[in-house]
Amino acid sequence: MGIASRLKEEKFLAVALVVGVIAYSSEHAILELGRGAALLAAAALVGTIVLVSMRVAHHAEILAVKVGDPYGTMILTLSAVAVEVIILAIMMTGESSPTLVRDTIYAALMLDINGILGLAALLGGLKYGEQPYNDNSGKTYGVMILTAIGISMIVPEFVPSDKWHYYSAFTILAMLALYALFLRMQVGQHSYFFSYSYPRVERKGGSDAESHDEERTSTSIALILVGVVIIGVLAEFMSTLMSEGLRDSGAPVAVTAIVVAAISAAPEILTALRAALRNRMQATVNIAMGASLSTVILTVPVMETIALYTGQPFIMAMSPVQTVMVAITLIAAAINLNDGETNAIEGMTHFILFATFIMLTALGL
Numbered sequence: 001m002g003i004a005s006r007l008k009e010e011k012f013l014a015v016a017l018v019v020g021v022i023a024y025s026s027e028h029a030i031l032e033l034g035r036g037a038a039l040l041a042a043a044a045l046v047g048t049i050v051l052v053s054m055r056v057a058h059h060a061e062i063l064a065v066k067v068g069d070p071y072g073t074m075i076l077t078l079s080a081v082a083v084e085v086i087i088l089a090i091m092m093t094g095e096s097s098p099t100l101v102r103d104t105i106y107a108a109l110m111l112d113i114n115g116i117l118g119l120a121a122l123l124g125g126l127k128y129g130e131q132p133y134n135d136n137s138g139k140t141y142g143v144m145i146l147t148a149i150g151i152s153m154i155v156p157e158f159v160p161s162d163k164w165h166y167y168s169a170f171t172i173l174a175m176l177a178l179y180a181l182f183l184r185m186q187v188g189q190h191s192y193f194f195s196y197s198y199p200r201v202e203r204k205g206g207s208d209a210e211s212h213d214e215e216r217t218s219t220s221i222a223l224i225l226v227g228v229v230i231i232g233v234l235a236e237f238m239s240t241l242m243s244e245g246l247r248d249s250g251a252p253v254a255v256t257a258i259v260v261a262a263i264s265a266a267p268e269i270l271t272a273l274r275a276a277l278r279n280r281m282q283a284t285v286n287i288a289m290g291a292s293l294s295t296v297i298l299t300v301p302v303m304e305t306i307a308l309y310t311g312q313p314f315i316m317a318m319s320p321v322q323t324v325m326v327a328i329t330l331i332a333a334a335i336n337l338n339d340g341e342t343n344a345i346e347g348m349t350h351f352i353l354f355a356t357f358i359m360l361t362a363l364g365l
Contacts, residue, residue, distance in 0.1 A: 088104060165308060
């Protein structure tokens with residue numbers, strides 16, 4: 001592929017670079033114009049970040065097709081979590097809410113399991129009726145999410161404030177141990193837990209196609225890295241502008257958390273929906289549940305490490321409403337993902353839970 005064709009295909013990355021330069025040169029001028037201008041500029045940056053994250057997801061999908069499940073969806077979920085961690089780390093260096101990390105992880109869980117999985121199962125069920133997948137994956141994801149959430153976001157409610165750093169260090173080790181075992185299972189002897197045998201599609205093109213695939217793989221890896229760096233730069237400006245725009249506005253604190261979760265989940269939503277509408281529910285389950293698990297199990301140790309380094313703890317214990325919503329979500333997921341087939345009713349139950357989450361957030365709960 002020529003340079004001109006490549007630039008045309010990656011026009012969103014080029015636009016993002018231009019937007020980054022404009023944001024860098026005009027940030028102070030925008031802040032001086034007041035909250036309205038800051039919010040408009042922050043919204044523009046959010047839109048730009050979503051476009052870049054979608055390109056990151058596109059190239060993650062190329063790699064996913066190349067390596068197949070479960071490696072493919074693992075690449076996609078890890079790239080999304082990397083985006084989320086970068087945005088959170090940047091935002092936590094400024095004047096942000098001490099509950100931002102907790103609220104973002106909670107919002108990501110609601111968005112991934114109830115939003116993405118719910119909508120995908122609903123639409124896929126209306127189109128195909130029942131959609132098969134490997135039930136081992138749903139059970140494994142569910143119990144690990146429950147364990148990770150319990151350790152990192154429920155138990156901290158009972159940890160004395162003067163001993164937070166001890167429990168924080170323990171949480172880091174526990175999350176890393178869980179993820180190490182999960183990674184070994186996912187790519188090792190239990191990899192079949194996360195895959196399902198669909199009819200094979202024959203590929204044509206011979207050695208020329210293979211050579212082209214190798215070129216696309218290398219390019220995709222490079223562009224994923226470039227995209228993540230661009231997102232980090234844009235997120236820094238977005239954080240400053242959004243904080244100024246929402247200052248004294250009366251908007252719920254969780255709005256920022258939902259924005260961060262939605263940015264990182266944007267590419268996953270499209271990928272999961274496309275998979276469901278192609279009757280590939282295994283990929284949807286891997287994306288939705290895998291993203292939820294990765295968000296908890298990888299975001300927590302990174303942010304807790306930052307807390308230990310700065311000496312400033314975050315509030316990680318969920319509120320009573322959040323705890324109830326997570327409990328209902330995981331119980332519903334355990335029941336729905338127990339038989340190896342999804343349908344529209346199961347999808348609707350999760351989507352109603354997602355609507356409930358949005359309603360509670362609007363009420364400031």
